[in-house]
Amino acid sequence: MSDATAAPVSTARRPLAGRLKAALVLFAIFALMPPLAAVLNDPFYVLIGTRILAYAIAAMALDLILGYGAMVSFGHAAYLGFGAYAVAILSRHGVNDLILQILFAAGISAAFAFVTGAISLRTKGVYFIMITLAFGQMAFFFFISLSAYGGDDGVALAQRSTVLGMDLLKSDFGQYYVTLALLVGLFLLCHRIVGSRFGRVLTGIRENPTRMEAIGFSPFRYQLTAFIISGCITSVAGVVLANQAQFVSPAFMSWHRSGELIVMVVLGGVGTLAGPIAGAVAALMLEEWLGALSKHWKLFFGVFLVLMVLFSPRGITGLLEQLGLARKRQ
């Protein structure tokens, strides 16, 4: 991740503003999607759209640590699972409020991220990737053996969540717009975090941890805090996904899912927040499209990934730059 933003200080604010604009355009397109689907008489798109928006939340959350903190977490699907199971567990006990479910999901995620992050962040590079992967797998196995909630088979949800007693999520349209609202809200939160003093310190640690330590910042604390925030935001995506599918199973947390989240982030552009949102749209649409073409779509998706990495010297963002689709970084 040596190709990180090295813009001169005087223009440092500009890319952020540009990305805010790009994100707003994206959100406007998202907002227009359901009426368009209604015109095309294909309401199925709204349901797929909700799924895409949920993954956009997760990809953006992962970008917060992957892009701005250079922490390649390969266990982020675990937080999707915590979000999904928060819905399943609370609704079993009669709590159907979305806000309470999100708070519960964030609570579990914060605890898990605190413990596993504290251990993983003692290491770097290849170690970090493998350890986060292993902890993600640990969570996966925990829910597989949790027979009270269906174990391997998962558990179906009786109803969608309510928001402060209102049935906002009951229709697919309502669910879509609630998800969009969550995405916009969380994007603004991430945008604020990245631009704040905390975000600047995090970026500084990504660039040169030794120097940051020398001027008095503890890299560990900042990285761990970012890791926890990212986990909590990812769990919100899990809450949405559980509602969208009305079904919760450990499949949400398989390590392939973690890999797909990384693909989304890189596809859209590491360290841009708005990019991974577009990356989630691109990756899931590519999946849908390849899936319609052939039942062996994973083969083509794999070939696509390998070719992208091999033939673009600076990764996928570099390919976009070569094609003139993105402005070159200085």
Add this chain to the structure above:
Amino acid sequence: MMNLFVLQLLNGLQLGILLFLIAAGLTLVFGIMDVINLAHGVLYMVGAYLIATFAAATGSFWLGLLLMLPAAAAVGLVVEFVVMRRLYDRSHLDQVLATFGLVMIANEAVKMIWGTSPLSVPMPDILSGSVPLMGPLKYPVYRIAIIVAGLAVAAGLFVMVNYTRVGMLLRAGATNRSTVSALGVDINRLFAIVFTLGAVLACLAGALVAPILSVDTGMGESVLILTFVVVVIGGIGSIKGAFLGAILVAVVDTLGGVFGPILLREVLDPAAAGQMGRVLAPMLVYILMAVILFAKPAGLFGRPA
């Protein structure tokens, strides 16, 4: 109780040997080339499918095994030449993406070539049956053969790494890659050798386990993560660490699943102990990893960063 303990200990040892065969290649690839390879578990699966095919075609497990080895080397060489070679000087993120792509390609290709239904490999006649161990206890000959074969490979690796020229280059490469390269060693050739060696060992593990497991597309996945745990515990780049880590992980995994609930029953009521044991047993290995990393972030035999 004692019999059960010995039996499970041997099962753990057998699993550990297999994990070691896979982890040995992985730890060298990590240590020497600093490349993360998610597709290593896939090679284990490919080994099993190769021997299933060759054994069925020749009608003999041994001929199948003999044909599997050069085929595995060819697979390793091709993957190294086509993909891995281009990843050595890339970021870890690029390596993760490309090898994740390889996993998808391989899983799907295996489904296309061999279908989705599991295959089975007949056990060779000489090694079927079981031998008396102690008292009424019997143990399958084939599992003992796996342990012996694995130990022999481990010994061979030990000699190669510590007493041959290639081994010396491997150790030097794991310590300081650029110095070795500056001294005039063709580092690309060394990488190709290491990667191919690792591929053959992983395929061998898959081939050895094929007669006692069903050969299916998911088999590489579960093993991959366990192997990562082994490599992390043992310390990246250390063969000795991989060996001890593999045995430790496998024994904890096997014994924990059986004796965890029994031990819990001492402190909890039986129903709660059973429930808790079932939940905790699959997590035990990861908890072990967490504890070891908490004490030694570079693993048992890793060099501190």
